[in-house]
Amino acid sequence: GNSVTQMEGPVTLSEEAFLTINCTYTATGYPSLFWYVQYPGEGLQLLLKATKADDKGSNKGFEATYRKETTSFHLEKGSVQVSDSAVYFCALSRQGGSEKLVFGKGTKLTVNP
Amino acid sequence: DTAVSQTPKYLVTQMGNDKSIKCEQNLGHDTMYWYKQDSKKFLKIMFSYNNKELIINETVPNRFSPKSPDKAHLNLHINSLELGDSAVYFCASSQGRTSGRQYFGPGTRLTVT
Numbered sequence: 442g443n444s445v446t447q448m449e450g451p452v453t454l455s456e457e458a459f460l461t462i463n464c465t466y467t468a469t470g471y472p473s474l475f476w477y478v479q480y481p482g483e484g485l486q487l488l489l490k491a492t493k494a495d496d497k498g499s500n501k502g503f504e505a506t507y508r509k510e511t512t513s514f515h516l517e518k519g520s521v522q523v524s525d526s527a528v529y530f531c532a533l534s535r536q537g538g539s540e541k542l543v544f545g546k547g548t549k550l551t552v553n554p
Numbered sequence: 555d556t557a558v559s560q561t562p563k564y565l566v567t568q569m570g571n572d573k574s575i576k577c578e579q580n581l582g583h584d585t586m587y588w589y590k591q592d593s594k595k596f597l598k599i600m601f602s603y604n605n606k607e608l609i610i611n612e613t614v615p616n617r618f619s620p621k622s623p624d625k626a627h628l629n630l631h632i633n634s635l636e637l638g639d640s641a642v643y644f645c646a647s648s649q650g651r652t653s654g655r656q657y658f659g660p661g662t663r664l665t666v667t
Contacts, residue, residue: 473654475654475655479595482660483660483661484558484644484646484658484659484660484661485597485644485646485656485658486658487655487656490654490655528595530597532654533654534654541587541599541602541610542599542654542656544596544597544598546594546595546596547595547596547597549595
C-alpha cells in the first residue's frame, strides 16, 4: 500500500540555521507529493507540492524536489525563523480514482531565537 | 472570512454520551473529509464525501456516522463515546475528489472523561 515515512522529531534549531526534514514514500504509479504545515492550535495548511518527477515545489523559502529515483521529497529551508516553528507533514496522493491523502507522522520543528 | 469552519472548537464529555461535530465550508468545494489526529500528531482519514456521496470510509467503528446534508456541510456524529475517542478532529475540503490540495478547518478537540 501507499505510505510516507518522515524523519523522527522533534527538531530544534537556532534562528537562521539550515533545515532539512527527510521524507520518503512508497506508492504504486506516480503519486503527487505534498508538504503541509500545522502551526500551534491550527489546522493544516498546504506549504508546497509537486506532481511529477523532478518538479520542485517552493513557498515561503521552503523547497522540496520530487525525486523518483530515490522516492524522496525532502523539505529544505536555508534560514529558518522563529515563526517557522510548527509540525510539518509530508503526504502523497495517488493519481486517479477516489483518492485520499496519506500522511507521514509529522515532524515537530522548534526554532529558538 | 473563514473558509472551513468547525463547531465546537472544544468538546468535553463523559463516556457513553453521544455528540456531534459540525463542519461548513464556503469555498464551493464538492469534496469534504474528516480526519482524526491523535496525541502524537498522527493524522488519519476517517471519511470523505463527494457531492453528498460517501466515497471513503476507512476502518472506523460504526459508532462514528458522518452526514452530509449538502455539499457545504459535513457533520460527524459519535455514539457511545469511549476514552480512546479523545483526539483532535479535523474537517477538510477540496475541489474534486482527486485533489491533494485540501483546506483544513481549525479542529475540534474532543476530550472524553
